[in-house]
Amino acid sequence: MSGSIYDTAWVSLVSKTVDGSTQWVFPHSFQHIYNAQSADGSWQGDGSIPDAIINTMACLLSLKSHESSWNGGVNDIAPRAAKAASYLVDALQGWDILSTERIAFEMIVPSLMEQLEKYGLTFDFPQKEILLKLSKKKLAMVNFEIVYKHHTTVLHSLEAFAGKIDFDRLTHHLRNGSLMASPSSTAAYLMYASKWDESAERYLNHVIDQCQSYGYGAVCNVWPTTVFEFSWSICNLFESGFDASRLDKECLDRIANILYDSLAAEKGIIGFAANVGPDSDDTAKALTALQFLQKPFSMDPLIKAFELPTHFQCFQFERNPSLSANCNILIALLRASNPAGYENQILKAATFITSEWWTTEGTVEDKWHLSRWYPAMLTSQGLVHLLYLHGQGLFPQISDDLLKVKIPTTLFTIIVRILQSQRPDGSWGEGGSREETAYAVLALANLSSLPYSELIREQIATSVSLARSYLTTSNAVDNLHIAPADYIWVGKIGYGVEHVCNSYIVSALNIAVPLYEPSTVSVGAPPIPVSKVESFTKFYGRLQMYKGFPKWRLVAWIVEGYLYLPELARVRLDVFDRDGMKKDPYFEYLPFSWTGPNGMEETYTSPQTIFDMIVISMVNFQVDEFFDLVVQKHGPGAIQSLKHAIGVICDDLEKGIVPKALPKAGTNGHSNGHSNGHSNGTNGTESEQKDSSYQDIHSRLSHFVNFVFTYPRIEYASPNDHGQLRREMRIYLLAHTQQCEDNVRLQAQEHFDPYLTPPSSYLKWVRGTASDHLSSQYAFAFIACLLGHSQNKAKGGVREDYFPTAEIKYIxxxxxxHLSVICRIFNDWGSMRRDREEKNLNATFFPEFEGRAKNKSDEQLKSELRAISDYERKTLQLSFDELLRVCQKTVGPAQGKRLHEVVRLFYNASEMYTEIYEFRDLSTWQA
Structure with a gap:
């Protein structure tokens, strides 16, 4: 395991009184950090800002503690400490607290700051208040009485609780002299307990001896890690296809005996080493390893100790679940001698895993690992093996939702993200990590077994070949020493493990690609229509926004879109029945309008949000059809009925009254929005016919509004975001009636060009009614509700605005x-011929264009539209630049960038239609 400057600093702080004088117990540890200080005053660790800050604070505390006594007080510690403090002043300015993943950092750093204040050192930085609020919140969640009684994870980070916890009440938690195998926590115990503990001193001396390769006096982050290193290494080798006959039998037998005996000694559940406290992650890995080693141990204690109603916990008393732990449990249960006997638990784990991928906004991460490819690899291994066993007839209870929608989409999403993130040299990870590169190869080997990966299997093979070349040329197998790029396991600082890293690399070089014969892998998703994918690839490749992207990316985004189509088809007529309409030409374009932009800028919006926006885009096309059909069916007089219905419905919404949905087909009532009145006009009085027509209109509009405002994934959106959606809904629907009125007036003219009674200038029209009519603003309010719901639900149900300030909302x-205007311009561009035939108001009919008066050709008119759109794009880019600046200033670099990315995604989804309209009109002409 890699050395830890942070833990070494804590060990260097241990002193005891001997014959009335205070002595440093581990002077070599101080000498080690003294020698390791960088020229800029820091101690870097893995090279990240969080590690550098945490390391440097701990070392600065040690420097100040030794300043007056080291070498009799004759030393250069003072200038070294000043340099370290200067480094911290600068580094803290750019620290993004909310994006930091380190164990207990929100407790450790404030504690170090408190102790440094005793030496007159204080630090102010932009996110200090955020850090202190997190610290206060976490401290309030710690019940010290539980800590005194039970072996909890708090014992791993006791140094963070100096002055807050009674160390004398923790003696019984010592195991082989350590507190949860943590050198820093054990050092803190020796510092703050009133009675000296010889076993703890022996433990630290032993760790120092074991870590001499990092310099005498250095210690590692955790010691020992016997179960962890043995289990992970064995599982990696066997899962990649190594046969036991190719390995050292005596060594395998010894490892099997150690793992088995450790589990037996602790009643079937274990931690990363003996007697450190059990967790489901290490237990699952040990059980899987024993299955491979032909020495199986019962899975029942694992299930009994860690199963919860919806998932498996990693530790007792944990606050949030671990994705990787649930993956490792799924993998273990699938490897059991009788996996069918654990069907309920297997499907529970699989459901939780896919839900995490289906709903997570941004990259999917795990709390125990810094690499996003680690959970991607584990998810691939678990879910593909599940599909393989399902293909052999197991797990008949698996739901269609899981088998046909969630798992296929999850796994293909992972393929796309991995392939798109490979570096030019064939590696993955910042700085080119050997271990992360191995994760990606192992994931791709599993994922290429999926039947629907066939269309990009050549790219997968190319990617794997390039990665293996990188691992070979970087001498990854022979060079066992861990580099900072491989410090990707989450502790109090990032760390790496040589043997585990090496086992991943060897496995990546050995594994078959694909791992399973695709025909043996059961998948519920329908076959991907190859000819249509090829046709769409050619078409989308003509769009300006996709030029320069390799063909395989377009293919991948199109295939990803097709995986949504079965579920989209299921809800196709849930809102509007589309009676009297031609086939909807836009239907197969819908998924790619979101999967393409999402992949293009690697936004990594969740599949759930992507699907929700595909649905709302489809419904918005249907709203257009509905308004056109109402006027066609009932005549211009229906416009007033529409306005009245909209007014009633939207007024009720403001009062908190959501209109009722139509009864479903087959229930009491009238499906498809038809009332008992004589809406066809063949019977009844004129008054009855009007009443029936109004009822039809009101019922269908009510059904649509009900669909939007009872959408389950906007429930936790803030009141402000809900309010904005209500306002935009009214504007959107009334814009449709205004468009209908304009069309009626235009149709009364002898010539459609010019429009003789325009409601305003073209500029006001295109920025008002025309762009509102396209649904962009209301759809933008809807996506803010979706993302706000997701964000707030993750925070426990608080109701915070998605865009957090008035300035950010405004921009x-x-x-x-601006993007609504651009989209409307090109909508008019694409529908020019149809608008002339139907006499629908088009931009080019406004007097400003003087089309007929000057006998302009379509190309001339389009040239003028493009010039206006270019102006709008320039102003839009200025707005985007300012949005990024303000967001990052307000909520930090990572979260600010995320808010900007979401708006960019929405823009690109709209821009795609803008570019499509240059080639095709996607509107549905009435039958």
Whole structure:
């Protein structure tokens, strides 16, 4: 395991009184950190800002503690300490607290700051208040009485609780002299307990002896890690296809005996080493390893100790679940001698895993690992093996939702993200990590077994070949020493493990690609229509926004879109029945309008949000059809009925009254929105016919509004975001009636060009009614509710606005406004011929264009539209630049970038239609 400057600093702080004088117990540890200080005053660790800050604070505390006594007080510690403090002042300015993943950092850093204040050192930085609030919140969640009685994870980070916890009440938690195998926590115990403990001193001396390769006096982050290193290494080798006959039998037998005996000694559940406290992650890995080693141990204690109603916990008393632990449990249960006997638990784990991928906004991460490819690899291994065993007839209870929708989409999403993230040299990870590169190869080997990966299997093979070349040329197998790029396991600082890293690399070089014969892998998703994918690839490749992207990426995004189509088809007529309409030509374009932009800028919006926006895009096309059909069916007089219905419905919404949905077909009532009145006009009085027509209109509009405002994934959106959606809904629906009125007036003219009674200038029209009519602003309000719901639900149900300040809201909505105008311009561009035939109001009919008066050709008119759109794009880019600046200033670099990315995604989804309209009209002409 890699050395830990942080833990070494804590060990260097241990002193005891001997014959009345205070002595440093581990002077070589101080000498080690003294020698390791960088020229800029820091101690870097893995090279990240969080590690550098945590390391440097701990070492600075040690420097100040030794300043007056080291070498009799004759030393250069003072200038070294000043340099370290200067480094911290600068580094803390750019620290993004909310994106930091380190164990207990929100407790450790404030504690170090408190202790440094005793030496007159204070630090102010932009996110200090955020850090202190997190610290206060976490401290309030710690019940010290539970800590005194039970072996909890708090014992791993006791140094963070100096002055807050009674160390004398923790003696009984010592195991082989350590507190949860943590050198820093054990050092803190020796520092703050009133009675000296010889076993703890022996433990630290033993760790120092074991870590001499990092310099005498150095210690590692955790010691020992016997179960962890043995289990992970064995599982990696066997899962990649190594046969026991190729390995050292005597060594395998010894490892099997150690793992088996450790489990037996602790009643079937274990931690990363003996007697450190059990967790489901290490237990599952040990059980899997024993299955491979032909020495199986019962899975029942694992299930009994860690199963919860919806998932498996990693530790007792944990606050949030671990994705990787649930993956490792799934993998273990699938490897059991009788996996069918654990069907309920297997499907529970699989459901939780896919839900995490289906709903997580941004990259999917795990709390125990810094690499996003680690959970990707584990998910691939678990879910593909599940599909393989299902293909052999197991797990008949698996739901269609899981088998046909969630698992296929999850796994293909992972393929796309991995392939897109490979570096030019064939590696993955910042700085080119050997271990992360191995994760990606192992994931791709599993994922290429999926039948629907066939269309990009050549790219997968190319990617794997390039990665293996990188691992070979970087001498990854022979060079066992861990580099900072491989410090990707989450502890109090990032760390790496040589043997585990090496086992991943060897496995990546050995594994078959694909791992399973695709025909043996059961998948519920329908076959991907190859000819259509090829046709769409050619078409989308003509769009300006996709030029320069390799063909395989377009293919991958199109295939990803097709995986949504079965579920989209299921809800196709849930809102509007589409009676009287031609086939909807836009239907197969819908998924790619979101999967393409999402992949293009690697936004990594969740599949759930992507699907929700595909649905709302489809419904918005249907709203257009509905308004056109109402006027066609009932005549211009229906416009007033529409306005009245909209007014009633939206007024009720403001009062908190959501209109009722139509009864479903087959229930009491009238499906498809038809009332008992004589809406066809063949019977009844004129008054009855009007009443029936109004009822039809009101019922269907009510059904649509009900669909939007009872959408399950906007429930936790803030009141402000809900309010904005209500306002935009009214504007959107009334814009449709205004468009209908304009069309009626236009149709009364002898010539459609010019429009003789325009409601305003073209500029006001295109920025008002015309762009509102396209649904962009209301759809933007809807996506803010979706993402706000997701964010707030993750925070325990608080109701915070997705865009957190008035300034950010204003700029984001301004971006949405500009893109709405651009989209409307090209909508008019694409529908010019149809609008002339149907006499629908088009931009080019406005007097400003003087089309007929000057006998302009379509190309001339389009040239003018493009010039206006270019102006809008320039102003939009300025808005985007300002949005990024303000967001990052307000909520930090990572979260600010995320808010900007979401608005960019919405823009690109709209931009795609803008570019499509240059080639095709996707509107549905009435039958």
């Amino acid at each position: 984001a909505q301004d971006c949405s406004g």
